[in-house]
Amino acid sequence: MAERILTTHVGSLIRPPQLVEYIEAIEKGLKVDMKAFDALLQQSVNEVVKRQEQAGIDIVSDGEFGKFRSWSFYVLDRLDGIEEREIEVPAGAGKDRTLFPEFYAEYFPTQRLPKRGTVVTVGPVKYKGQAALRKDIEIFKNALKGANVEGFLPVVAPASAAPRFKNEYYKNEEEALFGFAEALREEYKTIVDSGLYVQIDDAFLPYMYDVAFAGTDLENYRKWAAVRIDALNHAIEGLPEEKIRYHICWGSFNTPHVSDVALKDIVDLVLRVKAGAYCIEMGNPRHEHEWRVWEKVKLPAGRKLVPGVISHSTNVVEHPELVAERLVRVAKLVGRENVMGGTDCGFAQAPHVRRVHPSIMWAKLESLAEGARIASRELWGRKAA
């Protein structure tokens, strides 16, 4: 085992402009030279893998370059048995939004929110994205050839694939969620079987507390979340834990986040997920203090913690000494061998999204790697590899 803190991140990275042009054209239904797109995609993934290695990231992603729509909505094109309809499903207020209405009125128009209809289950949910997934895997594995890094592919969790949906097929909501889970299992299993790590992204799990439970109804929210965690465990049953990472966050918008559910109120649910590693925000000022949760909560044996020690919600680049401090204090609680350096969230949750300027994204990832080196020296002394 490496005697140092390894580094990774949450997955999505800013796409090159030319790739975004292609993706937008395809999404608009325009006729596109798909061979040229595939070649550009391969070249872009090659470059982004190389750039991550240069920045000092040990476990790299494909940047989510192959995904359309967004980190979660891409999967709707890969599922059978659902329809997207232009109807409204009853929506909670979203407490943060009601507390800062004028801010949100200014902020949201500056963001291009990915569009989608309401997901409706109309038949048995089945996975039909084999070809698209195999292409993602193949392109990523080609790019990894000869690189001195490992690879992870981020995909969506059942709860986040359809955070709110209308059920017209299954007996009840729970059965529908398990239907989603069984379909998504194919995606997870295919990735693990290919030798890559699979990262299961579940931003909606914490985020829905604010959106659907008004940031107040903890008891009902926990019930809502528990069944989704059960569904996720059903999806990954029998898959090797050490190849699975689970990412939660509270939504990556640069907004106040004052009614985010506290980690301490959900950490037991999170740890129920049979994953080898948990990627959790600790780099932004709403969740930074939650490293102390690990003073009381024991990380189960064999599991790893990947704290976000870099935030995408400021242009200020984290000082490597701060990165080291954040890693060392967590390592002292859960064991240095159980910590990896990570980011709070991705830098581009959809093809056109850019949480910071790309030059700042790379400076932040370099700072992450430098901070991990400092932390390794502090934790292992001179023999740090």
Next chain:
Amino acid sequence: MPAPANRILTTHVGSLVRPDDLLAFIAKQQEGKPYDVAAYESCLQRSVADVVKKQVDVGIGIVSDGEYGKSISWSRYILDRLSGFEERRDKTPGFRSAVAGKDRRDFAEFYEEYEGTYGFVGMGKAFKTGTWVVTGPIKYTGHALIQRDIEDVKRAVAGSGAIDAFLPLVAPASVVPQRIDEHYKWEDDALFAIAEAVREEYKAVVDAGLIAQIDDAFLASVYDVMVPPRTLADYREWAEVRIEALNHALKGIPQDRTRYHICWGSWNGPHTNDVPLKDIVDLVLRVNVGGYSLEMANPRHEHEWRVWETVKLPQGKYLLPGLVSHATNIVEHPELVAERIVRLAKLVGRENVVASTDCGFAQGPFARRVHPQIMWAKLRALADGACIATKQLWN
């Protein structure tokens, strides 16, 4: 210290987002258009009263006037209050070169985009300033303006429940550092003339019973402009003389009614070439004031609380750590604010810490680092965090 130390007091760096009706007057002023002076003065008075009340409501103990009475910016307002300067709107680089450093070179594309949206160094699209030229002896002429600012804030504070009040004022080093001098023979002559002039402002504020906060963002941020190609030693030499000038300005002014603020420039940029605090802390502590206001909330400087593990805060001095940052919309969790206070208090003494912000929220009338709703939420988080820290430190 400004009050009995049985709890963590709260304050901030001074500038707050201006209300729209006040901005309308300031815009006219700056464009040289006619406006109703009496209506402006009463709008200003009302705005200062409101902003003091709001600060008290969210739990800020030592309040400011929001810098509502200042024109142009936190530093250039002084040009309305000094003789000897002339503004030229020509093609000379002016202000731009004052901040054109390594960060700007390393992240050129980012800066181009950022300033396209938020204006030069994020000062707002309406921010304009020319090149300032010294053409005669520099003297303080702002007596009426500073008296008005003093009266406005004192009137607002009376009966408001505020513990104390401060007015932010510019340090000699931060008075248009990129000026062209056609009058003084040596740069230092101009610097010390400025020091003598601004002393009148400091003195007026302290004599009126208010705290004078001396703002010196240029002191720390000029490093990025000078180094490289020049060295840390060169920069320190540049800084030392400016600290001497500031101490000259502070001569005879009681230390317990003054505080000194430095920062590394408040635009939301990478800041990767900021001078480390450890390399300048000895110079900062040479300034003859009671309190030192330093950034400790943003991720480039958060780790620098550890500087106080090795540096001793001199007897009778206190720190005003920045605990909330204006460089993100995310509102700091009060528990995080408390953690930041407590770890610092354990190093320098709980009675020597006053909770504060990294910098102001509006360095000029048209700047707005975050939406005002978020600014107020951050100040409330600061106050809530100070309460939690007080319980932990005095239980």
